[in-house]
Amino acid sequence: MVTLKLFGLTLLFSLPLGLLISFGSMSKFKPVKYLFKFLVWVVRGTPLMLQLILFYFGPGLLVNMLEGAGVNNLLTDMMRALNQADSLIIAVIAFVINYACYFSEIYRGGIEGIPVGQYEAGYVLGMTKTQIFFKVVLMQVVKRIVPPMSNEIITLVKDTSLARTITVYEVIWAAQDFVRNDGILWPLFYTGAFYLLFSGLLTLIFGFIEKKLDYYRG
Amino acid sequence: MAVLQVENIYKRFGRTEVLKGIDFSLEKGEVLVIIGASGSGKTTLMRCLNFLEKPDVGRIMVDDKVLFDTEAAETLKESEIREKRLHFGLVFQDFNLFPQYSVLKNITLAPTLLKKGTAQEIEANAKRLLEQVGLLNKMSAYPCELSGGQKQRVAIARALALNPEILCFDEPTSALDPELTGEVLKVIKELKDTGSTMIVVTHEMEFARNVADKVVFMADGVIEEMGTPEEVFGNPQSPKTQAFLRKAHEGF
Ligand SMILES: Nc1ncnc2c1ncn2[C@@H]1O[C@H](COP(=O)(O)OP(=O)(O)O)[C@@H](O)[C@H]1O
């Protein structure tokens, strides 16, 4: 089912991509840091709907422009491919970029919130930076980010409905067809129930994870 | 033979000169106590010894081997720094235990990662250290379940697990409620009795007098006065030392 696919693929790619972006935005090399911060600002500062439309229509317009200017390089090919891609793929790309940026901020908050004393304790005990990250810091970051992550992921469930703006046949649209064609309203309630069930299930899962991590404080 | 020689250490942060030429040496089994007003550079000195800060100028030698020398042109690789800092251990003011691990795991983590023995050896050693600091019954507890004094004793055991030649304490009891300082000071005193070489920064004057072989009074980034406890506490020469001790005596 399209909605679940969009949800699953978005998570699959945006969770790791978000981590990369968060590292970028914490880079000690200023140009990289500001480049990533700019990206996150733009993506978080504009509506997802607008980004969807941009990814849907943008490539076609660019192809026309590039061909008009006689440019025929990798960029042109890429835009052509995007232009011919299935709208679900376009939606996944837009969603992944959008959510990766949101997740990156959550990761960053989690990582920067770890007291320096934890790193220093690791250093003084002769650990390498990698050991400190994986053995000391990571678990503490996970504990910190689970609550904001669960919020964001439940928002994603409902955001999937935006994909309809670029002709992705997601669940509300399907229900709407019934309403229009058969003159019946109740399919809309089914979709409502679907969202409630889905987000309810996620709430349970995240509640369980939070509980698992609750064996310690600090 | 001096186990530690510190020569001419300078350190500044931006415009503030924090250490302005620190020299001292320490014999094996000796306890050096550093006293001094807040801001005088005590923490920075401890951090320089543990390679958490890099001195701008100076030389640090352990067992007559140069660990760090600004005169030598080479810059140290991270792996070399890691090796060198293992001559020292550091116990922090606010413990910095790893909250997600049990007391036992806090102690065994680093020796395990550094492959300091088999799992059994490391665990047996950790238990012996916990026994030594009187916390064997807490080995399965998590740091959040311990009192401040217990946390600090675990932190001491954790530092000891790597067998440092010189164990540094940066105000080990300053974050504790007054009634909990005794148990930590007692552990440090016992370490002295077993021959550990230690540097202890503290505001506990009574303790300093009892445990020190040598006392350093720091003021404004220099060693203002250095001597035996009898000399520094009993007959301070510098007016700054006299003023500091008078204030300490009246209570902070
Ligand atoms: N990382 C740092 N950056 C800037 N200034 C620092 C830093 N660390 C310490 N200082 C300054 O160095 C001085 C001495 O600090 P510190 O070594 O902590 O003294 P003490 O431990 O004796 O109280 C203080 O004025 C402090 O503000």
Ligand SMILES: [Mg+2]
């Ligand atoms: Mg200090």
